[in-house]
Amino acid sequence: MKSLRYLEVAAWTVGTLLVATYAGSRWWYAQARDAGVAAFDEARVEIERSLPVSEHVDMSTWSVQRVERYRESVRAAGVPLAVLQIPAVKLVVPVFEGTSEQNLNRGAGLIEGTARLGEPGNVGIAAHRDGFFRALKDVQVGDALLLKRLGATDSYRIVSTTIVEPSDVSVLEPTSTHSLTLVTCYPFYFVGSAPHRFIVRAERVIQKKTPAGQNSAGV
Secondary structure, three states: OHHHHHHHHHHHHHHHHHHHHHHHHHHHHHHHHHHHHHHHHHHHHHHHHHOOOHHHOOOOOOOHHHHHHHHHHOOOOOOOOEEEEEHHHOEEEEEEEOOOHHHHHHOEEEOOOOOOOOOOEEEEEEOOOOOHHHHHHHOOOOOEEEEEEOOEEEEEEEEEEEEEOOOOOHHHOOOOOEEEEEEEEEOOOOOOOOOEEEEEEEEEOEEEEOOOOOEEEEO
Protein backbone atom coordinates (compact mmCIF):
# COMPACT_ATOMS: atom_id res chain seq x y z
CA MET A 1 0.00 0.00 0.00
CA LYS A 2 2.80 2.36 0.90
CA SER A 3 4.44 1.89 -2.48
CA LEU A 4 1.11 2.47 -4.22
CA ARG A 5 0.57 5.61 -2.18
CA TYR A 6 4.08 6.74 -3.05
CA LEU A 7 3.39 6.22 -6.74
CA GLU A 8 0.18 8.24 -6.49
CA VAL A 9 1.98 11.13 -4.80
CA ALA A 10 4.79 10.99 -7.33
CA ALA A 11 2.31 10.96 -10.21
CA TRP A 12 0.43 13.95 -8.79
CA THR A 13 3.71 15.81 -8.25
CA VAL A 14 4.90 15.17 -11.79
CA GLY A 15 1.49 16.10 -13.16
CA THR A 16 1.46 19.34 -11.21
CA LEU A 17 4.94 20.21 -12.42
CA LEU A 18 3.97 19.48 -16.01
CA VAL A 19 0.87 21.66 -15.76
CA ALA A 20 2.90 24.45 -14.14
CA THR A 21 5.60 24.15 -16.80
CA TYR A 22 3.00 24.18 -19.58
CA ALA A 23 1.25 27.19 -18.08
CA GLY A 24 4.57 28.99 -17.65
CA SER A 25 5.65 28.26 -21.21
CA ARG A 26 2.28 29.44 -22.50
CA TRP A 27 2.62 32.67 -20.50
CA TRP A 28 6.18 33.21 -21.74
CA TYR A 29 5.14 32.55 -25.33
CA ALA A 30 2.20 34.95 -25.02
CA GLN A 31 4.44 37.63 -23.53
CA ALA A 32 7.07 37.18 -26.25
CA ARG A 33 4.40 37.12 -28.96
CA ASP A 34 2.72 40.29 -27.68
CA ALA A 35 6.08 42.04 -27.35
CA GLY A 36 7.00 41.04 -30.90
CA VAL A 37 3.67 42.21 -32.30
CA ALA A 38 4.00 45.51 -30.43
CA ALA A 39 7.54 46.04 -31.75
CA PHE A 40 6.42 45.25 -35.31
CA ASP A 41 3.47 47.62 -35.06
CA GLU A 42 5.67 50.37 -33.66
CA ALA A 43 8.17 49.94 -36.49
CA ARG A 44 5.37 49.91 -39.07
CA VAL A 45 3.92 53.11 -37.65
CA GLU A 46 7.37 54.69 -37.85
CA ILE A 47 7.60 53.76 -41.54
CA GLU A 48 4.14 55.14 -42.23
CA ARG A 49 5.11 58.39 -40.51
CA SER A 50 8.03 58.67 -42.92
CA LEU A 51 5.80 58.40 -45.98
CA PRO A 52 5.18 61.60 -47.91
CA VAL A 53 1.63 62.86 -47.53
CA SER A 54 0.06 62.43 -50.96
CA GLU A 55 -1.09 66.06 -51.04
CA HIS A 56 2.50 67.18 -50.37
CA VAL A 57 4.34 65.01 -52.91
CA ASP A 58 6.26 67.25 -55.30
CA MET A 59 4.96 66.22 -58.71
CA SER A 60 6.08 69.38 -60.51
CA THR A 61 8.48 67.43 -62.76
CA TRP A 62 6.21 64.42 -63.31
CA SER A 63 4.40 63.63 -66.51
CA VAL A 64 0.64 64.25 -66.59
CA GLN A 65 -0.01 60.53 -67.05
CA ARG A 66 2.15 59.61 -64.05
CA VAL A 67 0.35 62.10 -61.83
CA GLU A 68 -2.99 60.56 -62.81
CA ARG A 69 -1.75 57.00 -62.20
CA TYR A 70 -0.36 57.98 -58.82
CA ARG A 71 -3.60 59.56 -57.66
CA GLU A 72 -5.55 56.49 -58.80
CA SER A 73 -3.35 54.01 -56.91
CA VAL A 74 -2.01 55.86 -53.87
CA ARG A 75 -4.81 54.62 -51.58
CA ALA A 76 -4.50 50.98 -52.62
CA ALA A 77 -4.15 48.45 -49.80
CA GLY A 78 -0.72 47.31 -48.68
CA VAL A 79 1.97 48.57 -46.33
CA PRO A 80 5.36 49.39 -47.90
CA LEU A 81 8.46 47.42 -46.96
CA ALA A 82 10.48 50.57 -46.46
CA VAL A 83 10.87 54.23 -47.30
CA LEU A 84 13.74 55.33 -49.56
CA GLN A 85 15.17 58.80 -49.01
CA ILE A 86 17.83 60.80 -50.87
CA PRO A 87 17.95 64.13 -49.02
CA ALA A 88 20.16 65.86 -51.61
CA VAL A 89 17.41 65.67 -54.24
CA LYS A 90 14.49 65.72 -51.76
CA LEU A 91 13.37 62.23 -52.76
CA VAL A 92 11.07 60.36 -50.37
CA VAL A 93 9.38 57.29 -51.84
CA PRO A 94 7.71 54.18 -50.39
CA VAL A 95 9.18 50.85 -51.48
CA PHE A 96 6.70 47.99 -52.02
CA GLU A 97 7.17 44.26 -52.50
CA GLY A 98 7.56 43.57 -56.23
CA THR A 99 7.38 45.67 -59.36
CA SER A 100 3.72 45.33 -60.27
CA GLU A 101 2.18 48.21 -62.18
CA GLN A 102 0.17 49.21 -59.11
CA ASN A 103 3.30 49.36 -56.95
CA LEU A 104 5.23 51.40 -59.51
CA ASN A 105 2.29 53.76 -59.94
CA ARG A 106 2.29 54.59 -56.23
CA GLY A 107 6.01 54.36 -55.43
CA ALA A 108 9.00 52.12 -56.01
CA GLY A 109 9.23 48.34 -56.07
CA LEU A 110 11.73 45.79 -54.77
CA ILE A 111 12.95 43.95 -57.87
CA GLU A 112 12.14 40.25 -57.77
CA GLY A 113 15.17 37.97 -57.38
CA THR A 114 17.42 40.57 -55.74
CA ALA A 115 18.54 40.59 -52.10
CA ARG A 116 16.04 41.15 -49.30
CA LEU A 117 16.13 44.41 -47.39
CA GLY A 118 18.69 44.33 -44.60
CA GLU A 119 20.47 41.23 -45.90
CA PRO A 120 23.92 41.08 -47.54
CA GLY A 121 23.77 41.29 -51.31
CA ASN A 122 22.50 43.55 -54.06
CA VAL A 123 19.08 45.05 -53.33
CA GLY A 124 17.40 46.21 -56.54
CA ILE A 125 14.72 48.92 -56.49
CA ALA A 126 12.89 50.22 -59.56
CA ALA A 127 10.53 53.14 -60.21
CA HIS A 128 9.24 55.16 -63.16
CA ARG A 129 11.47 57.83 -64.74
CA ASP A 130 8.53 60.24 -65.12
CA GLY A 131 7.49 59.95 -61.46
CA PHE A 132 9.42 59.55 -58.22
CA PHE A 133 12.68 58.46 -59.87
CA ARG A 134 12.89 61.52 -62.11
CA ALA A 135 14.75 63.01 -59.14
CA LEU A 136 17.64 60.64 -59.90
CA LYS A 137 18.69 62.89 -62.78
CA ASP A 138 20.19 65.24 -60.19
CA VAL A 139 21.99 62.79 -57.89
CA GLN A 140 25.76 62.94 -57.49
CA VAL A 141 28.36 60.41 -56.46
CA GLY A 142 28.80 60.77 -52.71
CA ASP A 143 25.16 61.64 -51.98
CA ALA A 144 23.68 59.95 -48.92
CA LEU A 145 20.81 57.51 -49.28
CA LEU A 146 18.63 56.17 -46.46
CA LEU A 147 16.47 53.05 -46.46
CA LYS A 148 14.12 53.10 -43.48
CA ARG A 149 12.66 49.63 -42.94
CA LEU A 150 10.99 47.75 -40.10
CA GLY A 151 13.21 48.02 -37.07
CA ALA A 152 16.21 49.72 -38.70
CA THR A 153 17.47 52.44 -41.00
CA ASP A 154 20.26 51.49 -43.43
CA SER A 155 22.59 54.25 -44.60
CA TYR A 156 24.17 54.15 -48.05
CA ARG A 157 26.39 56.38 -50.17
CA ILE A 158 26.13 56.63 -53.96
CA VAL A 159 29.30 55.30 -55.61
CA SER A 160 28.36 55.44 -59.30
CA THR A 161 25.75 56.28 -61.91
CA THR A 162 25.69 54.54 -65.29
CA ILE A 163 23.54 54.19 -68.41
CA VAL A 164 23.02 50.67 -69.75
CA GLU A 165 20.97 48.77 -72.28
CA PRO A 166 17.70 47.18 -71.06
CA SER A 167 19.19 43.75 -71.74
CA ASP A 168 22.14 44.40 -69.41
CA VAL A 169 21.03 42.71 -66.20
CA SER A 170 24.58 42.47 -64.84
CA VAL A 171 23.86 45.53 -62.70
CA LEU A 172 21.55 43.35 -60.60
CA GLU A 173 23.99 40.50 -60.09
CA PRO A 174 24.50 39.43 -56.45
CA THR A 175 27.26 41.08 -54.45
CA SER A 176 29.10 39.91 -51.35
CA THR A 177 28.53 43.25 -49.63
CA HIS A 178 25.46 45.31 -48.80
CA SER A 179 24.71 47.10 -52.08
CA LEU A 180 21.71 49.00 -53.38
CA THR A 181 20.91 49.44 -57.07
CA LEU A 182 18.26 51.89 -58.27
CA VAL A 183 16.89 51.31 -61.77
CA THR A 184 14.78 53.54 -63.99
CA CYS A 185 14.31 54.19 -67.70
CA TYR A 186 16.45 56.75 -69.56
CA PRO A 187 16.44 59.44 -70.96
CA PHE A 188 14.22 60.96 -68.28
CA TYR A 189 12.23 63.13 -70.70
CA PHE A 190 12.18 60.78 -73.68
CA VAL A 191 8.84 60.66 -75.50
CA GLY A 192 7.63 57.09 -75.80
CA SER A 193 9.38 53.95 -74.58
CA ALA A 194 12.82 54.99 -73.32
CA PRO A 195 15.66 52.98 -74.94
CA HIS A 196 18.09 52.83 -72.02
CA ARG A 197 18.26 52.31 -68.24
CA PHE A 198 19.72 54.72 -65.70
CA ILE A 199 21.49 52.93 -62.85
CA VAL A 200 22.45 54.30 -59.44
CA ARG A 201 24.70 52.08 -57.35
CA ALA A 202 25.13 52.70 -53.64
CA GLU A 203 27.13 50.91 -50.95
CA ARG A 204 26.08 50.69 -47.32
CA VAL A 205 27.88 52.94 -44.87
CA ILE A 206 29.19 51.10 -41.83
CA GLN A 207 29.37 52.93 -38.51
CA LYS A 208 32.84 52.41 -37.06
CA LYS A 209 33.97 53.11 -33.52
CA THR A 210 36.79 55.61 -33.09
CA PRO A 211 39.32 55.18 -30.25
CA ALA A 212 37.43 57.87 -28.33
CA GLY A 213 34.26 55.81 -28.56
CA GLN A 214 32.51 58.06 -31.06
CA ASN A 215 31.00 56.78 -34.28
CA SER A 216 32.54 57.51 -37.66
CA ALA A 217 31.14 56.48 -41.02
CA GLY A 218 32.96 54.25 -43.46
CA VAL A 219 31.92 52.39 -46.59
